[in-house]
Amino acid sequence: MKLLSSYIKEMKIAARGFYFYVELGIAIIMLLILLFAIAENPDSKSKEYLFNDLPDAMTDAFVEEDIEEGVARWADDAELTLKPIAFEITNEETGELASYNYDEEKIVTARVLEKVNTQTGALTGTTYILDNEEDMIRLSYAEQAIGATTSLDDTGRLRYKYYLQGYETDRMVDLLYVLHNEDPDVFAASFDSQQVRTLDTFGTLNSRQGLVPLFVAFAGSLMGFFIVMAYIFLDKDEGVIKAFAVTPSSVWKYLLSKTMVIMTTVVVSSSIITIPVMGGQPNYLLFYLFVITTTFAFATLGLLVASFSKSLTQAFGALFVLAIMLMLPAFSYFIPSFDPVWLRFFPTYPVLQGYKEILVVGGNVGYVLMYSGVFLVGGTLLFLLANIKFKKTLTV
Amino acid sequence: MISVKNLSHSYNKDETKAVNNISFEVQKGETFGFLGPSGAGKSTTQNILTGLLKLQQGEVTVGGFDLKKVHNERFNKIGVSFEQSNVYGKLTAKENLKFYAKLFDVETRDPDELIALVGLQGKEKVRAGEFSKGMKHRLTFARSMLNNPELWFLDEPTTGLDPAIAATIKDIIREQQKKGTTSFLTTHNMFIADELCDRVAFIIDGEIKLIDTPKNLKLEYGKKLIDIEYVKDDKIVKETLKTVDEHDKKRISEIVNAYDIRTMHSKEATLEEIFIEVTGRGLV
Ligand SMILES: Nc1ncnc2c1ncn2[C@@H]1O[C@H](COP(=O)(O)OP(=O)(O)O)[C@@H](O)[C@H]1O
Ligand SMILES: [Mg+2]
Numbered sequence: 001m002k003l004l005s006s007y008i009k010e011m012k013i014a015a016r017g018f019y020f021y022v023e024l025g026i027a028i029i030m031l032l033i034l035l036f037a038i039a040e041n042p043d044s045k046s047k048e049y050l051f052n053d054l055p056d057a058m059t060d061a062f063v064e065e066d067i068e069e070g071v072a073r074w075a076d077d078a079e080l081t082l083k084p085i086a087f088e089i090t091n092e093e094t095g096e097l098a099s100y101n102y103d104e105e106k107i108v109t110a111r112v113l114e115k116v117n118t119q120t121g122a123l124t125g126t127t128y129i130l131d132n133e134e135d136m137i138r139l140s141y142a143e144q145a146i147g148a149t150t151s152l153d154d155t156g157r158l159r160y161k162y163y164l165q166g167y168e169t170d171r172m173v174d175l176l177y178v179l180h181n182e183d184p185d186v187f188a189a190s191f192d193s194q195q196v197r198t199l200d201t202f203g204t205l206n207s208r209q210g211l212v213p214l215f216v217a218f219a220g221s222l223m224g225f226f227i228v229m230a231y232i233f234l235d236k237d238e239g240v241i242k243a244f245a246v247t248p249s250s251v252w253k254y255l256l257s258k259t260m261v262i263m264t265t266v267v268v269s270s271s272i273i274t275i276p277v278m279g280g281q282p283n284y285l286l287f288y289l290f291v292i293t294t295t296f297a298f299a300t301l302g303l304l305v306a307s308f309s310k311s312l313t314q315a316f317g318a319l320f321v322l323a324i325m326l327m328l329p330a331f332s333y334f335i336p337s338f339d340p341v342w343l344r345f346f347p348t349y350p351v352l353q354g355y356k357e358i359l360v361v362g363g364n365v366g367y368v369l370m371y372s373g374v375f376l377v378g379g380t381l382l383f384l385l386a387n388i389k390f391k392k393t394l395t396v
Numbered sequence: 397m398i399s400v401k402n403l404s405h406s407y408n409k410d411e412t413k414a415v416n417n418i419s420f421e422v423q424k425g426e427t428f429g430f431l432g433p434s435g436a437g438k439s440t441t442q443n444i445l446t447g448l449l450k451l452q453q454g455e456v457t458v459g460g461f462d463l464k465k466v467h468n469e470r471f472n473k474i475g476v477s478f479e480q481s482n483v484y485g486k487l488t489a490k491e492n493l494k495f496y497a498k499l500f501d502v503e504t505r506d507p508d509e510l511i512a513l514v515g516l517q518g519k520e521k522v523r524a525g526e527f528s529k530g531m532k533h534r535l536t537f538a539r540s541m542l543n544n545p546e547l548w549f550l551d552e553p554t555t556g557l558d559p560a561i562a563a564t565i566k567d568i569i570r571e572q573q574k575k576g577t578t579s580f581l582t583t584h585n586m587f588i589a590d591e592l593c594d595r596v597a598f599i600i601d602g603e604i605k606l607i608d609t610p611k612n613l614k615l616e617y618g619k620k621l622i623d624i625e626y627v628k629d630d631k632i633v634k635e636t637l638k639t640v641d642e643h644d645k646k647r648i649s650e651i652v653n654a655y656d657i658r659t660m661h662s663k664e665a666t667l668e669e670i671f672i673e674v675t676g677r678g679l680v
């Protein structure tokens with residue numbers, strides 16, 4: 001009861017204050033950026049890269065068929081620049097890992113097949129046909145587009161190897177299987193030797209959705225960390241903590257009610273950012289579990305920092321260093337090649353990863369649950385420490 | 397209600413003591429005053445008694461609870477009015493009291509009634525942030541009465557208030573005294589100490605110099621002073637002299653013999669004069 005009324009009181013104070021609206025304002029700005037400044041798919045026409053390990057005559061025969069049907073047409077050959085890149089792919093079936101690392105830029109020529117809509121004649125996609133498998137793989141990962149190799153097996157059956165980014169929907173992967181299983185002749189061969197490889201990043205997220213984890217982590221957990229401190233320092237300024245300390249209610253109730261206010265605010269702000277962009281796709285139960293546990297951990301970290309200082313100015317040094325540290329993992333988010341192991345120890349790293357897993361179709365629920373647990377336990381420890389510290393420093 | 401034995405406190409945990417080896421007892425129903433100049437250690441003592449400062453050294457029981465052990469429930473019986481007002485600026489006067497009341501396990505008083513009592517009627521719905529310093533102080537004072545405290549801590553209850561409001565506050569304290577509330581009151585105002593306290597402790601530099609009733613103090617030190625106004629070189633000169641002091645006695649007869657006396661009467665010493673006599677220092 002005391003906790004509830006304390007929470008209601010803190011909510012009232014927050015709603016009449018400045019920081020609450022700062023938090024919501026930032027969330028709205030982030031949403032506007034996502035909706036209006038970030039295109040859903042920068043290049044909405046689909047691209048694919050092919051290597052046909054087949055006799056030329058066979059390739060041409062396939063293409064001729066498509067051209068006759070009016071679904072494809074030849075375009076001029078293209079010069080493609082292969083930028084330096086490093087990536088890893090796993091064989092879905094065997095789990096085998098292969099690393100690719102290219103330091104040199106390379107220019108190759110590809111035959112270009114344009115796919116057209118038979119009714120409108122509009123261009124719907126482009127297929128680049130490369131003359132070797134390696135370039136095809138490299139391009140498909142550099143461009144984050146699907147890649148495929150077609151070849152013949154010993155018995156003369158067609159065999160397909162797909163190189164996927166890992167963010168294709170399950171539906172699409174199923175489709176690939178179904179597509180080649182239609183023909184009973186292909187079935188055995190294609191199914192048995194089907195090698196679907198995935199790259200272990202991103203998810204089913206388009207470029208707009210890909211930013212949601214970052215924005216939610218920032219407007220959510222990280223803001224919670226700052227704002228809880230702002231609230232505590234406002235109270236220290238007003239001296240109301242002292243008044244609280246001479247009641248039968250315990251300090252932890254005061255601290256927890258503050259934390260609950262932050263969690264409420266962050267639930268609202270993260271919803272503002274996430275729901276309009278992601279729609280009904282994510283598992284919101286998991287999403288809010290993660291929002292609440294991560295915010296709890298960050299808010300309690302804020303409490304602990306606040307317990308050591310008299311004022312925001314005094315806490316500024318610690319704050320500055322912490323803020324930079326907490327933001328570092330965002331770099332790795334944008335630069336996949338920058339992912340040192342030590343970065344994983346920064347608490348924002350699993351926050352970003354966790355949100356990614358939640359928003360991606362078929363994401364790693366186990367990861368999210370595990371880190372929800374970690375943040376809950378970590379937050380509880382920080383909370384206990386903050387509580388001890390606050391009991392001692394009430395008059396400071 | 398309060399028992400303090402050999403209490404010392406140092407903010408820096410060193411030899412500089414804000415409170416130095418003080419002992420006193422406060423009886424049930426009594427109003428006990430701490431009188432001393434600013435920086436004497438009054439608030440420090442109150443903050444230790446109310447648990448805001450950790451007890452470092454000494455034996456202290458408050459309302460029957462040993463301060464060495466944590467008993468949050470003791471606050472159901474305790475009310476604290478702070479020297480510096482500390483209410484939520486973002487909450488209205490009434491909300492401030494309403495939410496504070498919820499923190500107690502005992503029956504609490506009606507916020508509206510308390511607001512009216514301290515002369516803030518009509519301001520119930522105004523946010524405390526818009527209040528003047530004096531109004532905030534009154535709200536802080538009103539809040540300390542919410543839980544009908546048996547033991548009431550008042551740190552400088554009238555300081556900074558205009559005289560009319562100070563009078564209201566004094567009336568409220570007297571009213572509570574009649575109801576049997578035990579009070580611990582700190583002040584640097586001798587009139588407050590004189591008018592409201594059953595017993596007064598003189599405190600300076602963290603040490604208690606004396607504890608007695610204002611009446612005894614005046615009996616002992618009072619009626620021994622003579623105010624003389626006389627004319628010297630066409631100017632009126634005023635002197636206050638002690639009738640018990642040999643040097644002063646001589647001076648009195650000198651004045652009487654040499655000058656034209658305008659007025660001359662013996663008077664009761666004020667607590668401040670007694671304070672100066674006892675401690676050698678004034679109250680400011
Ligand atoms: N938080 C504090 N930290 C360090 N010294 C303090 C603190 N509060 C008070 N003091 C010092 O302790 C002494 C007693 O102060 P205080 O108890 O506030 O006096 P009073 O209430 O009688 O005016 C003063 O010398 C004051 O400067
Ligand atoms: Mg004081």
